[in-house]
Amino acid sequence: MNPNIEEVILAEPRGFCAGVDRAIEIVERAIAKFGAPIYVRHEIVHNTYVVNELKAKGAIFIEDLADVPPGATLVFSAHGVSKAVQQEARDRGFDVFDATCPLVTKVHVEVAKLAKEGYEFIMIGHKGHPEVEGTMGQLSSGIHLVEDVEDVAKVSPAQTEKLAVVTQTTLSVDDAAEIAAAVRARFPKVREPKQQDICYATQNRQDAVKILSPQVDLVIVVGSPTSSNSNRLRELAQRLGTESYMVDSADELKPEWFEGKGRIGLTAGASAPEVLVREVIERVRALGAVSVRKMDGIEETIKFPLPKGLKLDDIPPPGHIS
Known part of the structure; x- marks a missing residue:
């Protein structure tokens, strides 16, 4: 028990973005429609929990298309693929669903x-x-x-x-x-995008950490080591002068991090499900946290459409990871 912990402040927004939601749903619906196994090139999103949940449902994650049997259904991950990979998938005759974030x-x-x-x-x-x-x-x-x-x-x-x-x-x-x-x-003549390429979710989660960090003594970021946007959140909190750690799950929390810390800030990368945040909250409560409150922040309402052949009316909705 750490009697010093007064409260946990939750960053808003945090966790899943629209692109991650869509990518996971594509894999789940493909499994529901075509049956297991469904092959996925690269981790669908960079989160250990999500990947393991989908493996349990019948997804097989591969890096090399040579590992996919002829005639199989293949999903491209949310990160996108090169023209060469697209062409190889066509040449091998796979039934492809592209989960690249729009x-x-x-x-x-x-x-x-x-x-x-x-x-x-x-x-x-x-x-x-x-x-x-x-x-x-x-x-x-x-x-x-x-x-x-x-x-x-x-x-x-x-x-x-x-x-x-x-x-x-x-x-x-x-x-x-x-x-x-x-x-x-x-290169003074360089052409820049009209709107920055860094996505709304990355921007919003970093902005939330900028507001959160000065209010707390410690920031915990829920995210997997391979997740770029999660790593950036931890680095940002640290750069703002607040001690910060990234954890893949509540099991990785160390009690000594919380010694002498009154307020704990908690956020999650765009590929980390809310269930992991809830487990971290429970663990911090067990360490002595008295209250949990949500920071005011932007409410994200963006939703991306699913590819043809996996729309809502095609198949019953699967039990979605959240």
Whole structure:
């Protein structure tokens, strides 16, 4: 017991975004309609609990399409895939449902449109992240990745008259702005998106942490190690001067983190289900937390449509992960 813990303050908004909700529902509906197994290229979203729940329902997660049997149903993850992966799936004759987040697809469409006009691209993102691989894989060449301000000085595009910048959707808003400023300084004619590529959910969750952090002594972020947007929330709280930890589940909480901490802030990345947040609340209550209150914040009402063939009237709704 830690008698010092007065209350837990819940960030608002937190947890699932519309793109994650849609991606999970696509897998669940595909299983309901076609039966198990349904193959999914890469983790549908970066959350251990979600992936394990879907495995239990009959999803098989693979990285290499060679591991999928002929004629199988395949789902692309929310992060998007390259043109080469799309083509390979067609060549192998899979029945494909694309769970790419529509906000990632928007970036892909922009890249394709500007490439036809002769543009080269600078992409701000994390090397090796599946979303970055998917976006860069929309073109065979002419797209240059920068991970930080230092990388901007090393970029050597073939020409600078037609240069555009695109961004991974789950970055730190502040870091991306700093890198974009460095790109503008080096390439003053660079074309930037009318609306930033960083998605509404990433922005809203980071804004909520900016409001939450000064009010608390400790911030706990619920999210898996592979989740880019969850990692950014923990880093942001830390940068704002509040001790912060990220946990995949309540089991990872350490009692010593809470010693001498009166107010605990709690948030969750866009791929982390609310059930995990509830379990963390219970664990912190067991450590002595007296009350839990929700911070005022933006209410998100965005919902993305499902692909054809998986609409609500096609099949009964499955038991959805929440």
